[in-house]
Amino acid sequence: MSDTKILVVDDESKVREHFTEFLKHEGFEVHAAENGEIAINMTRQGLYDVILIDLNMPKVDGMAVLRHLVDHLQESIGIILTGHATIKNAVEAMKIGAYDYLTKPVKMEEVLMVIKRALEFRDLRRENLALKKQLKNKYKFENFIGDSPQMNKVFRVIEKVADTDSTVLILGESGTGKELVARALHYHSSRRDKPLVPVNCGAIPEDLLESELFGHEKGAFTHAIKTRIGRFELADGGTIFLDEVAEMSPHLQVKLLRILQEQEFERLGATKTIRCDVRILAATNKDLDKLVQESAFREDLYYRLKVIPIEIPPLRDRRTDIPLLVHHFLENTSRNKKKKIKGISKDVMRAFMGYDWPGNVRELENIIERMVILTEGTSLTMDDVPEKIARKQVSEQPIKAVIPDEGISLSNAINEYERQLIITALEKAEWVKNRAAKLLNMNRTTLVEKIKKQGIDRVRMAG
Template sequence: MDKAKILVVDDEESMCKFMEIMLKKEGYHVSTSRDAPTALEQVKSENYDLVIADLMMPEMSGLELLSQAKSVNPDIDFIVMTAFASVDSAIEALKKGAFDYITKPFKVDEIKIAVRKSLEQKKMARENVFLKRELQTKFDFDSFIGNSQEITKLKKMAERISRSDSTVLIEGESGTGKELIARAIHYHSPRSDKPFVTINCAALPENLLESELFGHVKGSFTGAIKDKEGLFKVADGGTFFLDELGMTSPAIQAKLLRALEEKEITPVGGTAPVKVDVRLIAATNVDLEQEVKFGNFRADLYYRLHVIPIRIPPLRERRDDIKLLSSYFIRKYCQKMQMKEKIITDEAMKLLLSYQWPGNVRELENAIEHAVLLSKGNQITPEDLPQKVKEGKDIDLITEVQPSAPTLESIEKAYIFWVLNQTGWQKSKAASILGIDASTLYRKIEKYKLK
């Protein structure tokens, strides 16, 4: 740390002079004091990075100076100097918050190394505070764009529960921003300086998911060539975000229930449980209450998860936010592509407002990126929007105004697309749910051009 401010306190003038000359040569700003009461006044008036103080001084000991200086500035670092006979006092100083101690007589390199280590640690601590603030800003609740009544209420609730340690269940369709809310809750919680770990439960087959969640021991299955910590253990002390929890098997659900109730997990192939301290935030795009009724999801786990439910409404239910989101994404992609910010025409905005957005905010973002990239002038017109948005293809099969009569083929296409989305495009799992073989599913994907 360049030009760090150091205060040297010793009742021996020769020691003060020696330390001042030596440390100034190292590039530090150095002040000295011959007694602890004067040093304490200096600490009150100056913002020092480090105090180097002798333990044995008249009027006030180095130990007393340490305690009082820490009460004035808790972030100030201390290195104490002591004779060999008073090492016990030096250890007591460490217990009270001193960074290190040096025994007299010492080698010059000893004090240089101790000072360097202290200042480097202080620099790292400051950087960690800065990074934490950066993360809090990046994942602030205001980064969830929207000022509609539903979103304003949602953000206020999420901010309140971030201060607790309760389990949270976030419900919402794909693309609504469930992970964004989960991250904001974590980075505004008391666990913000601990890990935020995520996993998409629908993206992995059951045996691999179990190993990823809970870990495994060497030899527990083919390919387990060494012990592996699960993500629960990686998230210890922090927050674990389980996305698409509704797609887990009964066996996984049973182990998740134990993790919630007992605060412990057992690795695959292991016998000894491992204690974990994790706040769980789960997310689902299926109706878990209905899944419980159908026997697809454990009721006891559902009620353990449903402590604080948050529902993120789909974009079609908060159309007031489409203009705001569109402006945000236009600005974002114009900056990214290093071009002047574009304006969206009224005709193009009408199309965005009338489209149903089955992919929600994620689909809107993709549509805006597409339009920014393809538009030739400084305006985004209807011609610049994706074809399906221009044609309004993804309309509801039944509208409030006039029910339509969908064909059997359109219903099949919509249902296959929905199941594929629910399973994270795991085609074997989707085929099983649909009651068809994988080859038939692949043909239908090609037929309906589902991508």
């Protein structure tokens, strides 16, 4: 306890002496101040663990010392002492942030007890802060949900390549989570304290994109009235995320290739070459292979970007993630929208499992949000499900096959139909596998194998 420092602030010398003597005897390092001003100055010189503050002092009073402490000294704990206790003072001091409030005359044993408790409290608070920080650091994966074999594979690759400087090309349909992958990569790398600079190459007009990326010198073109730093320079030491990279013009593709090969570029209108230390991540929902074949994307650039490809499968190909995502979004939106939604009915989950999610996770997120806002109940039921999803519900009648103009993948469709039949049979059999197997006219072992292969999980299905 000898390394615990206490400051006693009281305008009465007798009180100061009494406290100082007692607390020193208890093994603390004790200092004393006779008014608020001196006390505040002393706290600027060194760190005190506990500050005992008399409320009534001339000029700078105890409340002012307490306020200073709360604003500037997060590691110190303030305990108020006063001879003129009123409830009002007590409430005010506690509101400002005093740890406790003692009325004079006070027994020394009581002071000691409060100090010990205060120190314990502070240690706990420290621990909590450390935990919170740890959680915050974990964030990157925490909000990135998925437990399907496909997503687990994605997570493993992210873990492996995050802390390298390798260029990563993130592929996937719109709304599959490409940006989340980019964030996870950056925040799991040692560049995490440096900027992550996203550039949406598809959203910026071509002539602006060049100066946006590389910057320009004053006078480089008509509207260049000031020198401007580009995103590559902004990202120095960190990561740049080139989203919708397929939209880059051939001219910019060449410049990007040079950065990838030589880590250098020039601002527009400049002669000076700038070297940059930037990790490049790129994403696209286009079929780059095809664009390369059509000569719309440079092949050499494609291979440079594709050092590590990460492909996120569409949601319809990893349906076991749907229940997890539903719960995640349900929790998030009910918290954000301050609406207590207890859960989701079984048939809603079934409808979700049967829907194709062309907009992938983003569509699911939006639909949950809409349902939470619009629902009048405390859980989501079929009444809340948008028409297009409700309509897709698996019927036990033979399906009428519809083949769209662009065709289908027969094996995927059969696989999906098999899955729906198994789920329906299991539900009808109340998840007794023997009975479900009978309904499907197959033996139990085959059914168990198929359940495993399809990743069908009763707990998750029940939502």
